Amino acid sequence: MCPGENQEPKVVSKEDMVGIDLSSTVHTNDAVSDVKAAPAVNGVKKDATHAGSVTTTTPYGPHPADFLSNVRNFKIIESTLREGEQFANAFFNLETKMKIARALDDFGVEYIELTSPAASPESRADCEAICKMGLKRSKILTHIRCHMDDARIAVETGVDGVDVVIGTSSFLREFSHGKDMAYIEKTALEVINFVKSKGIEVRFSSEDSFRSDLVDLLHLYRAVDKIGVNRVGVADTVGCANPRQVYELVRTLRGVVSCDIETHFHNDTGCAIANAYTALEAGATHIDTSVLGIGERNGITPLGGLVARMYTADPEGVKAKYNLSMLREIENLVAENVEIQVPFNNYVTGWCAFTHKAGIHAKAILNNPSTYEILNPADFGMTRYVSIGHRLTGWNAVKSRVEQLKLEMTDDQVKDATNKIKELADVKTQTMEDVDVILRVYHRAAQAGVLGLGESVKLDQLLEAHREGNNGIDAIADVPATKRQRTEA
Amino acid sequence: MCPGENQEPKVVSKEDMVGIDLSSTVHTNDAVSDVKAAPAVNGVKKDATHAGSVTTTTPYGPHPADFLSNVRNFKIIESTLREGEQFANAFFNLETKMKIARALDDFGVEYIELTSPAASPESRADCEAICKMGLKRSKILTHIRCHMDDARIAVETGVDGVDVVIGTSSFLREFSHGKDMAYIEKTALEVINFVKSKGIEVRFSSEDSFRSDLVDLLHLYRAVDKIGVNRVGVADTVGCANPRQVYELVRTLRGVVSCDIETHFHNDTGCAIANAYTALEAGATHIDTSVLGIGERNGITPLGGLVARMYTADPEGVKAKYNLSMLREIENLVAENVEIQVPFNNYVTGWCAFTHKAGIHAKAILNNPSTYEILNPADFGMTRYVSIGHRLTGWNAVKSRVEQLKLEMTDDQVKDATNKIKELADVKTQTMEDVDVILRVYHRAAQAGVLGLGESVKLDQLLEAHREGNNGIDAIADVPATKRQRTEA
Numbered sequence: 019m020c021p022g023e024n025q026e027p028k029v030v031s032k033e034d035m036v037g038i039d040l041s042s043t044v045h046t047n048d049a050v051s052d053v054k055a056a057p058a059v060n061g062v063k064k065d066a067t068h069a070g071s072v073t074t075t076t077p078y079g080p081h082p083a084d085f086l087s088n089v090r091n092f093k094i095i096e097s098t099l100r101e102g103e104q105f106a107n108a109f110f111n112l113e114t115k116m117k118i119a120r121a122l123d124d125f126g127v128e129y130i131e132l133t134s135p136a137a138s139p140e141s142r143a144d145c146e147a148i149c150k151m152g153l154k155r156s157k158i159l160t161h162i163r164c165h166m167d168d169a170r171i172a173v174e175t176g177v178d179g180v181d182v183v184i185g186t187s188s189f190l191r192e193f194s195h196g197k198d199m200a201y202i203e204k205t206a207l208e209v210i211n212f213v214k215s216k217g218i219e220v221r222f223s224s225e226d227s228f229r230s231d232l233v234d235l236l237h238l239y240r241a242v243d244k245i246g247v248n249r250v251g252v253a254d255t256v257g258c259a260n261p262r263q264v265y266e267l268v269r270t271l272r273g274v275v276s277c278d279i280e281t282h283f284h285n286d287t288g289c290a291i292a293n294a295y296t297a298l299e300a301g302a303t304h305i306d307t308s309v310l311g312i313g314e315r316n317g318i319t320p321l322g323g324l325v326a327r328m329y330t331a332d333p334e335g336v337k338a339k340y341n342l343s344m345l346r347e348i349e350n351l352v353a354e355n356v357e358i359q360v361p362f363n364n365y366v367t368g369w370c371a372f373t374h375k376a377g378i379h380a381k382a383i384l385n386n387p388s389t390y391e392i393l394n395p396a397d398f399g400m401t402r403y404v405s406i407g408h409r410l411t412g413w414n415a416v417k418s419r420v421e422q423l424k425l426e427m428t429d430d431q432v433k434d435a436t437n438k439i440k441e442l443a444d445v446k447t448q449t450m451e452d453v454d455v456i457l458r459v460y461h462r463a464a465q466a467g468v469l470g471l472g473e474s475v476k477l478d479q480l481l482e483a484h485r486e487g488n489n490g491i492d493a494i495a496d497v498p499a500t501k502r503q504r505t506e507a
Numbered sequence: 508m509c510p511g512e513n514q515e516p517k518v519v520s521k522e523d524m525v526g527i528d529l530s531s532t533v534h535t536n537d538a539v540s541d542v543k544a545a546p547a548v549n550g551v552k553k554d555a556t557h558a559g560s561v562t563t564t565t566p567y568g569p570h571p572a573d574f575l576s577n578v579r580n581f582k583i584i585e586s587t588l589r590e591g592e593q594f595a596n597a598f599f600n601l602e603t604k605m606k607i608a609r610a611l612d613d614f615g616v617e618y619i620e621l622t623s624p625a626a627s628p629e630s631r632a633d634c635e636a637i638c639k640m641g642l643k644r645s646k647i648l649t650h651i652r653c654h655m656d657d658a659r660i661a662v663e664t665g666v667d668g669v670d671v672v673i674g675t676s677s678f679l680r681e682f683s684h685g686k687d688m689a690y691i692e693k694t695a696l697e698v699i700n701f702v703k704s705k706g707i708e709v710r711f712s713s714e715d716s717f718r719s720d721l722v723d724l725l726h727l728y729r730a731v732d733k734i735g736v737n738r739v740g741v742a743d744t745v746g747c748a749n750p751r752q753v754y755e756l757v758r759t760l761r762g763v764v765s766c767d768i769e770t771h772f773h774n775d776t777g778c779a780i781a782n783a784y785t786a787l788e789a790g791a792t793h794i795d796t797s798v799l800g801i802g803e804r805n806g807i808t809p810l811g812g813l814v815a816r817m818y819t820a821d822p823e824g825v826k827a828k829y830n831l832s833m834l835r836e837i838e839n840l841v842a843e844n845v846e847i848q849v850p851f852n853n854y855v856t857g858w859c860a861f862t863h864k865a866g867i868h869a870k871a872i873l874n875n876p877s878t879y880e881i882l883n884p885a886d887f888g889m890t891r892y893v894s895i896g897h898r899l900t901g902w903n904a905v906k907s908r909v910e911q912l913k914l915e916m917t918d919d920q921v922k923d924a925t926n927k928i929k930e931l932a933d934v935k936t937q938t939m940e941d942v943d944v945i946l947r948v949y950h951r952a953a954q955a956g957v958l959g960l961g962e963s964v965k966l967d968q969l970l971e972a973h974r975e976g977n978n979g980i981d982a983i984a985d986v987p988a989t990k991r992q993r994t995e996a
Contacts, residue, residue: 106862106894109936138898140933163867185871193874195867226878258819258881261750261781262788286881287819288812288854292750292781299751314868314879316852316860323777330747330776361850363805365777371805373595378652378684379803382674385682389715390803392747392775405595409627444629447598 086272086301089331093128095181095280096321098308098352099148100131100161105312107356112144114355116151118309121348123153126340127321131159131306135175136168142175149176159219164202169209179219179248181280182209185255186235187226199234203241210247221280223251228259228267236274243275249304250275254293257286257315261296272301280304283319285311290319295327309352310360322349323365330392343399366393372402377412380404384418407448409440416457423454425461434471435460441474459484575761575790578820582617584670584769585810587797587841588637589620589650594801596845601633603844605640607798610837612642615829616810620648620795624664625657631664638665648708653691658698668708668737670769671698674744675724676715688723692730699736710769712740717748717756725763732764738793739764743782746775746804750785761790769793772808774800779808784816798841799849811838812854819881832888855882861891866901869893873907896937898929905946912943914950923960924949927970930963948973 099115102108110118115132122130130153135142149158157178162168164184172180184202185195197205206222213220222242224230239250252267259267264281271279281297281304283290294305311320322345329336336342346367353360362368372395374383382389383404395402406415413429413436420427420435427435438456442448448456459480463469469476588604591597599607604621611619619642624631638647646667651657653673661669673691674684686694695711702709711731713719728739741756748756753770760768770786770793772779783794800809811834818825825831835856842849851857861884863872871878872893884891895904902918902925909916909924916924927945931937937945948969952958958965 104865104868104899106859106864106892109897133899138929138933140898189875189878190871193871193878256879256881260784260788260816260820262754262785265751285852286854286860287816288780288809289784289816291777295749295778296751299749311852314864315862316854316857320777327749327776327778331749358851359848361852362847363774363800363850365775365805368805370595371775373804375595375803376593379593382679382682386678389678389682390745392745403595408598409629410593410622440627444627 084299086269086299088298088301088303089295089328090335091303092298092328093304094321094324095129095131095159095304095306096122096127096156096308097131097161097282097306097318098122098312098321100133101282101306101313101318102308102352102356103133104314105308105317105356107358108312110355112140112147115144115148117351118348118355119148119151119153119156119158121344121351122309123156124341125321125344125348127156127307129159129179129304130156131161131181132177134160134162134168134172136162136171142171145175145177157219159221164205164209164222166205166209166212169212173213173216173218177218179221180213181221181223181251182206182213183223183225183251183253185226186224186231186238187229187255188231189229190226199238203238206238206242207245210242210245214246219248221249221251222247223253223280223282225253226255227252228254228263229256232267232270236271239271239275243277247277249278249280251280251282252297252302253282254284254290255282257284257290259283259293260287260289261292264293264296265300268297268300268302278303280306282306284313284315285317285319286315290317291323291327294319294324295331309348310358310364312352312356312358320365321345322367326365326393329397333394333397337397342397345398346400366398366400371395372400373405374402375405375408376410377415380406380415380418381412384414407439407443407450407453409443411436411439411443416453419453420457420461423457425457427457427461427464430471431460431464438474438477455484456481573788575758575788577787577790577792578784578817579824580792581787581817582793583810583813584618584620584648584793584795585611585616585645585797586620586650586771586795586807587611587801587810589622590771590795590802590807591797591841591845592622593803594797594806594845596847597801599844601629601636604633604637606840607837607844608637608640608642608645610833610840611798612645613830614833614837616645616796618648618668618793619645620650620670621666623649623651623657623661625651625660631660634664634666646708648710653694653698653711655694655698655701658701662702662705662707666707668710669702670710670712670740671695671702672712672714672740672742674715675713675720675727676718676744677720678718679715688727692727695727695731696734699731699734703735708737710738710740711736712742712769712771714742715744716741717743717752718745721756721759725760728760728764732766736766738767738769740769740771741786741791742771743773743779744771746773746779748772748782749776749778750781753782753785754789757786757789757791767792769795771795773802773804774806774808775804779806780812780816783808783813784820798837799847799853801841801845801847809854810834811856815854815882818886822883822886826886831886834887835889855887855889860884861889862894863891864894864897865899866904869895869904869907870901873903896928896932896939896942898932900925900928900932905942908942909946909950912946914946916946916950916953919960920949920953927963927966944973945970 098118103110119130132145132148133141135145145160159179159181160172160177161181161183162172164182185191191197210220210222224235227235242250268279279302281294281302283293305319305324307319307321307324309321311317325336325340349360349367360367362370374380374390379390404415406419413433416436417432420432435457439448439453460477463480587607592599608619621634621637622630624634634649648668648670649661649666650670651661653671674680680686699709699711713724716724731739757768768791770783770791772782794808794813796808796810796813798810800806814825814829838849838856849856851859863869863879868879893904895908902922905925906921909921924946928937928942949966952969
């Protein structure tokens with residue numbers, strides 16, 4: 019079971035399970051003793067999803083008694099074209115903005131947020147053009163300062179809603195706009211009423227909420243809720259908040275306002291995804307994201323990371339809402355435009371996200387991928403990779419490769435060959451090709467009766483002869499004809 | 508104030524403050540109305556630390572009444588040489604391992620964890636060699652399977668302690684080692700007693716703790732605690748746990764065992780840092796990290812990210828314990844060895860971590876860096892950068908640059924020049940050099956009386972002439988003599 023409040027009653031029984039296609043990947047969050055299937059490894063077998071083949075339940079879902087939780091009922095406000103435009107490297111022309119908006123719409127985000135049309139003439143023209151694109155699913159928002167001048171421009175662009183923001187921390191009141199809370203409230207009410215009068219959505223958010231006075235903040239939020247704001251926003255502008263603080267603030271706010279609650283988390287201290295999840299548990303309804311998390315400084319909650327987190331709690335719900343296999347394409351599009359590399363350890367799409375290396379991991383993954391994977395790579399259009407050419411490798415992983423190569427070897431022979439792989443890998447990591455050569459040479463030699471168990475020195479000689487393309491050994495080593503000819507020539 | 512339980516009584520009064528060196532960076536977590544200082548921007552001014560100049564308190568610190576919290580009393584078990592060796596790209600020879608161990612010791616981590624000496628002959632020899640290095644501060648641990656064979660090898664290497672691990676989730680019991688809880692307990696007690704008999708530290712950890720049966724787990728931990736294990740470990744092996752689950756499990760465990768509690772968090776769903784922090788709040792004592800977070804799949808809690816998170820709660824404590832300015836050097840060392848790039852958005856050392864772009868951010872940062880920075884870059888040997896050559900720029904940031912260039916311009920002139928920067932940046936982001944050219948040309952022309960406010964077209968002509976190196980304009984434009992000669996030649 020999973021400790022904590024998010025446990026769910028077990029609803030899967032053996033009767034609920036249908037036959038498993040042995041070529042598919044079994045990913046289940048319950049330990050199912052009679053389900054064993056060979057998973058796809060290193061792309062040799064097709065990595066099919068298990069949708070429809072096993073009914074799964076997850077202990078990471080919201081607890082039924084957790085009545086505040088919106089973990090299964092959240093909306094994404096995708097802010098790559100607003101917060102992301104504040105990323106140091108970002109310069110999006112209209113063509114790029116439209117490409118990104120189209121991709122986000124295809125992915126299925128509920129909202130796309132754009133830079134304030136008051137920021138520059140180009141920003142305004144771009145905002146108007148994107149509103150005219152006729153996106154299928156995503157509503158268009160723009161994000162403005164809490165000021166009537168900005169509001170007047172914003173409502174004329176054709177957006178579905180306006181996100182209004184003002185700093186409320188003593189830091190920002192002191193060193194940024196210099197206004198007091200009475201002025202902030204007066205202006206907020208004026209701007210909200212004006213936007214509402216145009217028949218479009220309006221959100222009011224404090225900036226730097228976690229360093230603002232709690233009483234001031236709740237007072238202000240109650241006032242804007244009273245006049246019918248659609249959402250209030252909580253923003254961790256400097257990335258200082260931790261999950262328990264987020265839970266407390268959002269939970270308190272949930273008792274004060276009846277409107278939706280949006281949250282925005284910067285990632286300076288690594289809590290942006292966890293804070294977003296915790297905010298939903300506490301009753302928040304909307305999460306701000308950007309592709310790859312780009313934004314001011316090191317950015318905000320990344321779209322891919324949020325989706326991975328939410329999938330863990332509710333895989334079927336997330337798969338139904340979003341086109342997960344588009345994630346990599348959207349990330350590539352943005353990464354190219356802002357000239358960054360997708361980080362090696364990026365959620366879901368990082369090149370090592372589904373790579374398994376240690377021997378005990380590899381062995382278990384081969385029995386059941388759920389042992390060491392909480393995300394099913396196939397659901398994201400990805401494949402897993404089990405690394406076997408290193409000194410931490412185990413014979414179970416090597417045996418799987420032997421089977422893929424359709425070589426006939428006993429377990430003892432596989433163990434023997436594994437020892438050689440580990441021995442060679444102690445000097446340098448072996449590529450998959452290196453490993454395959456060891457296995458093929460071992461196999462041929464054993465079949466031909468020239469190699470017995472534990473004859474390490476003889477195996478070295480056979481491998482050496484193979485590498486030198488020695489004709490005498492060609493009868494044993496499985497060198498392709500083309501390569502043999504090249505060696506002979 | 509900061510909502511949540513981590514608020515601390517305000518202890519700073521004006522009397523506590525000493526004079527501020529105007530060339531230093533003021534970073535304070537309280538809004539201090541009478542402290543204003545010009546911060547270092549774009550490397551023009553030296554970015555000194557504020558240590559000693561302002562006594563700070565932080566609302567992000569642990570709440571005094573939070574008696575379980577170890578946020579101010581934690582230890583790092585640095586596992587780059589164990590978990591990190593399981594990273595897909597990792598291959599560390601002894602020389603590299605020793606370099607990394609030396610750097611981590613200099614940084615000040617309390618423990619360094621090494622791959623099991625039972626993994627390969629090389630692993631064993633390396634472990635023995637690192638134990639003989641005579642590190643100043645860090646104790647050496649090795650991480651073994653819960654098996655007497657592995658334990659016997661481990662205790663002979665000279666390590667200060669042995670970290671014992673076994674999978675306890677139904678997944679791992681079913682699909683990995685296949686043992687039941689009774690067998691696990693029996694073996695655990697045997698191994699622990701054996702390691703203790705050698706007079707060295709011993710930790711016992713379950714693997715995949717968050718998918719293990721809570722009652723089984725607590726039963727097992729109580730049994731090992733009873734015989735005097737030094738630490739028990741909680742591991743989120745698949746990266747499924749969220750902060751509230753972590754708090755619940757660790758808090759429950761804190762009531763069951765009297766030994767230390769170590770935690771290990773994978774980052775598949777982006778909660779590794781937040782989970783580590785929350786575990787400390789719940790009474791955990793030790794956190795596992797690796798440099799850049801490298802490990803199985805997308806890795807674990809990164810050293811730099813954890814340090815950033817802990818600094819937010821207790822800057823002085825973290826600065827006293829660790830040599831923070833070494834972070835980048837250690838990350839570079841590891842990144843080069845495993846052939847990865849430090850991610851653009853890496854905590855603290857990512858190239859955009861301290862870059863400010865939006866106009867309102869830039870303005871506030873120039874007044875007080877704490878407005879938009881929770882980490883003081885100087886404490887990590889880093890500098891901030893305020894980006895001004897883009898269409899979201901504001902005149903306050905441009906004014907700061909004007910002052911750096913020692914140009915005499917009125918506020919109206921700066922605003923006028925800012926409009927030109929924004930206009931040009933609407934087509935393409937302007938480099939700092941581009942911005943400087945605009946400012947210098949504007950300044951010279953205004954000084955010479957040939958350019959008035961709002962004469963945008965004339966300014967364009969002057970800039971065009973400057974770009975063409977037109978001699979007639981050289982009297983106005985601030986072209987260096989060397990460049991002028993080159994143009995003439």
